[in-house]
Amino acid sequence: MKVLAIGDIVGESGVKKLELELPRIKEEKHIDFVIVNGENAAGGMGINKNNFKGMLKAGANVVTLGNHTWAKKDVFGFINDNQIIRPANYSKGLPGKGYNIFECNGKKIAVINLIGRVDMNVLSENPFQLAKRIIEKINQAVDYIFIDFHAEATAEKIALGRYLDGKVTAVFGTHTHVQTADEQILPNRYRLY
């Protein structure tokens, strides 16, 4: 199983670039499943229906969000779509869902979206504790678990990776719009159960 995670797509030109490039990349690299962060698709802040449709058309299987989730009110019209998730640790009662489970090549892939708390001006529940609770709930029912941790501080992302080492397939970060390319295989590397 090859999964591609793409960080924040910025603006309509970003969506267009995705439409131009993703089909070729998927084919060349034999990608089975694509996760795209779309929180900046609408003019750099938020997401509208056209952006969402464009990203799906380009080949995204799921669109994740972040601190700009609600920046364009259009989002309320499709936030309950199966292929879009927003940070799970947003305040309870907000529309949408924080994770979803997808079928791909006979396997079940869970994708969880979380938002960080360091230098992130968003009221949110503890992402570490919530991640653990979600994983405990779904782990028997899925084959892979991916987490888009939408956070500012590299340290917070690494801490979540360490905390969930062996419990999820991968944790990756979005939000900074700068690639740190500091991938690591952690000691427990695969899910232990």
Ligand SMILES: [Fe+2]
């Ligand atoms: Fe962003």
Ligand SMILES: [Fe+2]
């Ligand atoms: Fe962000």
